[in-house]
Amino acid sequence: MMLSRVADSLYWMSRYLERAEHTARLLDVQLHIALDVAPHTATVGWFCLLNSLRFEMPAEVAADAGAVTRALAFDPHNAGSIVACVGQARENARQIREQIPSEMWEEINNLYLAVREMSIDRLWQSGPHAFFHSVQRGAQLVAGLSDSAMNHGEGWQFIRLGRYLERAIALAWLLDSHFGIKGADALVEATPSDFVSWAGLLRMATAYESYCRVHTVELQPRRILDFLLLNVEFPHAVHFCARQVDKAITGIAGWTGTSRTAQGHRLAGRLNADLAYDTIDEVLANDLDKCLNKVVTTLAAVHDAVYNQYIGYTVGAVLQGELAGAQ
C-alpha cells in the first residue's frame, strides 16, 4: 500500500521516459533511412512515422525532415515531443524524489538538462544521431537503475506497468502503420527495394539483430510481424510487453489485496493469454487490423481500470465497496 499520488507519479515518470525513448529511436532510424532511399520512399517513411506516433501534421510539411524533427523532438507545445516527455518525466520524478534512488533522480535530471540545451539548429550541426542516441541511452539508464537500485516492491511494479503498457501501445501502432500502409501486398516476399524499410521497422523496435539471430537476414514480412507481435522472449514484442503488464498488475494486486476478478486484472490476463495462444496465421485470417486494435483498446481499458482501482477512485465508490465488503 502506498499513496496514490506516489504510484501515479512513478507510473507516469516511466511512461513518459519510454515514450521519449521510442520517439528518439524512430527519428534516429528514419533520418538514417532517408539518406538511403529515393525521395518518394522517404516521404512514405515520414508519413508512416507520423502515423505510428498518431501525430498529425499539415500534409505540406509532413515529409519535411526538418519540420517533423522539430515538432517531434523540440516543440514544447507538442505534448508528445521528446523535450515535453522528458520534462514531464522529470516533473513526476521531482514530486517523489524521496521515494526513488538518488542515482535515478540524477540520471533523469541529467537527461532533462541535456535535452533542454539542444535545439534544432545545434542538432544539425552536431549530428542528430549522437543526440537521439543519448536520449535513448539516458532513458535506458533510468530503466536499468529502477531494476537494479530499487526495491522490487509495489512502486517498482507501477514503474514496470508504465514502461510496458506504453511500449505495447507504441509497438501496436508501429505495426499497424507499417503493415497498414503497405496493405495486403506487404505480406508477400519482400523485394530488395523494400529491404531498407523492413530493416527500418525492425530497428525502430531495436529488433534487427535479434530477428537476424532467429530468422537470418532474410527479411520476410510475415516473420517480422510474428516476431514483433507474438514473440514472448523479445522485450520489444507486443506479447512480451503484455505479459509484463499482466505481471505488474498481479504484483500490485498482491500488495494492495485487490481481488483477482478486478477489471484490470482480467483484461491484462486475457490479453496476455490471447497473444500466447494466437498463431500468426490466425491473426492474419482474422484481420491484423482488428488484432492490433484490440491490443490498443484493451491496454487503454487496463489503464482506466488501474486508475479507477488505485489512483483516481471516487471516495463514494470506495466507501460503498467497503460497506459491501463488511456485510
Added chain:
Amino acid sequence: MVPQSLESAAGGHVLDTPYNEMYESAGAPRSHYRILQDRLKELGTEEIQRRQQAADLSFLQQGITFTVYGEKTGTERIFPYDVLPRIVTAAEWDVLARGMTQRITALNLFLHDLYHDAKIIADGIVPADLVYSCKHYRREMRGIDPPRGNYLTVVGTDLVRTPDGRFAVLEDNLRVPSGVSYMLSNRQVMKRVFPNIFRDYDVRPIDHYGQELLACLREVAPVSQAAARIVLLSPGIYNSAYFEHAFLARQMGIQLVEGRDLVVHDNIVYERTTAGLRRVHVIYRRIDDDFIDPMAFREDSMLGVPGLMNAYRAGNVTLANAPGTGVADDKAVYAYVPEIIRYYLKEDPIVDNVETYLMTRPAERDHALKNLDKLVVKAVGESGGYGMLIGPHSTQTQRDEFREKINAHPRNYIAQPTLSLSVAPCFLEGNIEPRHIDLRVYILFGAHARIIPGGLTRVALRKGSLVVNSSQGGGSKDTWVLNDSPDS
C-alpha cells in the same frame, strides 16, 4: 590561534557593549568555554579550516541544501554553518526550560480562553480590539475543544541574551515554526567533525526530538494513542522548507502527504492509497492557516484539503498546531505575555520579554516616533526579518517611510530598543571573529511540556549585523547544553 579581536565587541555603533558568550573579560574565557579555547589552540587555524570544509561537504552530500532555482545547473547551496559550538550551562538552561514551560502553558490557556469565554478580555487585561483586529484571530475556532485543550504542540521561541547576560524572549513562533532539522543535522555533523571536543564536554543529547514530537502528536489524538494514524502535511516540493518536512517525516517514520493526498468524507479525513482510503487522525501540518482548507479560509488555496475544518470541528481529526494560534504570537499581543502569565498562572514570568512600545498607545507612539533612529520597528504580521526598520542602521528616507506607515496603521507596528545581541566566536574565512547570535528553542507540548535541551543558534554572519534570519544572510551553529559545568 585565537586572535585578540575575539575578545573585543563587534560593531562600532552606539549600542551597549554586547554580552560576550565566550569571554568574561579580555583573555579570560568563561569557565565552560575554557576547554574549547584550549582545544582550538591545539588544533590551529589550518586544522579548524579543514574541519569546516569537512562539515560543509557533509551538508552538501546529505543534501541539506537550498536549491537555487532559475540557474541552469540547478545550483544547491548549504545553509551556512559555523563549526564552533555555542555552549549553554546547566544553570542557564534550567532557567530557560522553566521559563519556556511557564510561557507555553500560559499561552495555551490564553488561546483556550480567547476561543471560549474570553475572560482575560472581560477582566481588562488584554484589550478586545487588539485581539479581534489581529488577522490571525480565527472566528472559526470559537467554541472548539481540541483534545486536552492543546492548541500548541510545537513552539519555537526566539531568545536573545541582553548585555547583562540574561536571556529575554524576542518572539514566539506559535504557528508553524521551522528550523529544527538544522538543529538536528548540525549536531550530527558536529559529532563527526569535532568528536574529541564533544567528548570533553558532557553535552545533553537532542536526537530524540523525533520520538518526543511523535509522542506529543499521539497524546493529542482524538482516538486511542495506539490506533492513531499520524501524517505530516506539507505544501509540497516547491516549499523552501520541504527538506525539513521530508526530514521530520523520516525521523518519525510517518507518511509525508500533500493536500491532494487527503480527502474528507462525512467529516472524516482519509489519505488516498493504492489500497483505498485510510483514515487519518492527527495531522502535523506545515501549512499556514490560510491555506489548510479552501472551504474555510482562502478559497484559492490549492495546497489544502476541502472540508478539513469541518472534520476538525467535528473532533474527528487533530491539527497540530491548532488553527488560530497566530493571535498569540502577534507582535503587539506579545507585549502582553508577561501579564498573560500572571493572569493565568499567578506567577511572575521566569524569562522576561524585550521592552516593547505599542504604537496604539499615544504616549509610547510619540516616544517611538521621536526616537526612530535608536529603535527597531517591526510589522506585527511579518516574520523572517521582513518589514523591519533597524533605527541605527537606517536612512532618513526609510525612517520617514516608517513614520508615515505607523501613523496610518498604528495597530500594524511595534517598536523595541535596538538590542545589542550577545556575540559568540565564529570561524569565518580562516579567522575566529565575534558575531551576533540569538537562540531558537523548540518546545513540544502534548500531555505535558517537553523541551529538547538544545536549539538553533542563529548567527548574523555579516560583521556588525543584527539580523540572524537565514533569508537575510544568517547562518547557524550547534548549541550544546551541558549537564554540568566542566570545572565544577
